[in-house]
Each structure stands twice: as structure tokens, then as C-alpha cells.
Amino acid sequence: MTVPMDMQPAGPGPAKIGRRGLMLVLSSPSGAGKTTIARRMLQRNSSLTMSVSVTTRPMRPGEVDGVDYHFIDRERFEQMVAERQLLEHARVFGNYYGTPKEPVEQALAKGREILFDIDWQGTQQLAENARDDLVSVFVLPPSAKELERRLYARAQDSAEVIAGRMAKASDEMSHYFDYDYVIVNHDIESSVQQVQTILEAERLKRRRQVGLADFVRQLQDGL
Numbered sequence: 001m002t003v004p005m006d007m008q009p010a011g012p013g014p015a016k017i018g019r020r021g022l023m024l025v026l027s028s029p030s031g032a033g034k035t036t037i038a039r040r041m042l043q044r045n046s047s048l049t050m051s052v053s054v055t056t057r058p059m060r061p062g063e064v065d066g067v068d069y070h071f072i073d074r075e076r077f078e079q080m081v082a083e084r085q086l087l088e089h090a091r092v093f094g095n096y097y098g099t100p101k102e103p104v105e106q107a108l109a110k111g112r113e114i115l116f117d118i119d120w121q122g123t124q125q126l127a128e129n130a131r132d133d134l135v136s137v138f139v140l141p142p143s144a145k146e147l148e149r150r151l152y153a154r155a156q157d158s159a160e161v162i163a164g165r166m167a168k169a170s171d172e173m174s175h176y177f178d179y180d181y182v183i184v185n186h187d188i189e190s191s192v193q194q195v196q197t198i199l200e201a202e203r204l205k206r207r208r209q210v211g212l213a214d215f216v217r218q219l220q221d222g223l
């Protein structure tokens, strides 16, 4: 997948430096806090667009169809896979999840930055297709006890579901090794600031700055 630029190199007048879009992925064991971090990042960054996944999992109290997820049945999910409408997809905790391709491509075409809350399987698939445009962050909980406490405090899943997610947490966490960055979510404000720092540094990567050559040439011409 190629990510277009949000600003073309300058015509007449002073050269401008633009930015390529990027794909910022947050993954973690369930309950470590990535959804909370993602929501705050969206509030802070108007250039960020959230990728809204499809899922076959039942809606939780308070969730809104089309905002938190597109809630679909298994048949529709299989159809989307068959029609190649998903950029990546995976089975997680017995349910099916996937990233619709079209909204991501549209947002990238406008040079926007896309935020993904997906698991390690989805991250691996995105990396296979667009490694250069991917920035991946793994969020760890401070402790196993705190992870369980957060899952209960969220009060949205049954004890059985929580036990299932805790049982998978160790395996999930083993994938931290494949990520570009790893943060430990002790305090939400610090974690959001850390992800913000990552985003700002990644924007400054040379390959993501468009029109640098023209800008430097103009600087040199003025010497």
C-alpha cells in the first residue's frame, strides 16, 4: 500500500515541507488501556482518524454501532473477507475482527494519520503490506493484578469473559517483541504523553517529510 502525501512540493514561492500520512497501531493484552489512550490521542490530534473495525462480538453496554465498532454477523464478516474488503482480519477471543480497507485508504489519500486498536495478528498483516508507513506501539499493564483489576473495573464483561482474557494475556504479551515501541501504562496521562512523543518523533522521520529537497535547495540558494 502506498501512502500519498498531504502536501505536494512547492510551486512558485517559498518551498513548504509537507507530511506523509502514517498508520499508528496500539496493541496490548485486553484491559491494559489502549482504547483509553486511543480516545485521548484523538482528542489531542485533529490530524488523527480512528480506524473503526468490524466485529462479530456482541455490543457492550454503552458502545455505539459505527463509532466503537461496526457490529456485524459472521456471514457478513465472511463476505467482507471473500470480497477483500478488509485490510487485515483475525480471530480474537473467539470473535472475528477486521479493518475495513476503504475508509483507511480514503483517509490516507487525504494525508491523514490513522490510529488502529488491533491485536498482534492484525499488526503483523499491516506490517507485511505497508511496513514503512506503520508505527507500532505495544502497551503493557503495570502488573497482572492491575490488569485483572482494570478488566473488572471496566464492568463490561462477565467473570467468564474476563477469565478468558486473563488466560490469553501471557501469550498476547509475548508479542511485544515485534513492536517498534513499548510503554507501560502506569498512569494514563504519562502514557498518552509517551504516545504523543512517539507520534511527533515519527512525523519528523526524513522519509515522512515531503518537499525537504526543495526546501533545502532554497536555503542553499539564499547562501
Ligand SMILES: Nc1ncnc2c1ncn2[C@@H]1O[C@H](COP(=O)(O)OP(=O)(O)OP(=O)(O)O)[C@@H](O)[C@H]1O
Pocket (backbone or CB within 6 Å): 028, 029, 030, 031, 032, 033, 034, 035, 036, 037, 150, 151, 153, 154, 185, 186, 187, 188, 189, 191
Ligand atoms: N493508566 C490507567 N490507570 C488506571 N486505569 C486505567 C488506566 N488505563 C486504562 N484504565 C482503565 O482500565 C480499563 C480498561 O481500559 P481499556 O478499555 O482502555 O483497555 P483495552 O486495552 O482497550 O482493552 P480491550 O483490548 O479489551 O479493548 C478501563 O476501565 C480504563 O478506564
Ligand SMILES: Nc1nc2c(ncn2[C@@H]2O[C@H](COP(=O)(O)O)[C@@H](O)[C@H]2O)c(=O)[nH]1
Pocket (backbone or CB within 6 Å): 027, 028, 029, 030, 053, 054, 057, 088, 089, 090, 092, 093, 097, 098, 099, 117, 118, 119, 120, 121, 122, 123
Ligand atoms: N486484528 C484485529 N484485532 C482487533 C480489531 N479490532 C479490535 N481488535 C482487537 O481485539 C481485541 C479485543 O477487543 P475488544 O474490543 O473486544 O475488547 C483487542 O486486542 C483489540 O485490539 C481488528 O480490526 N483487527
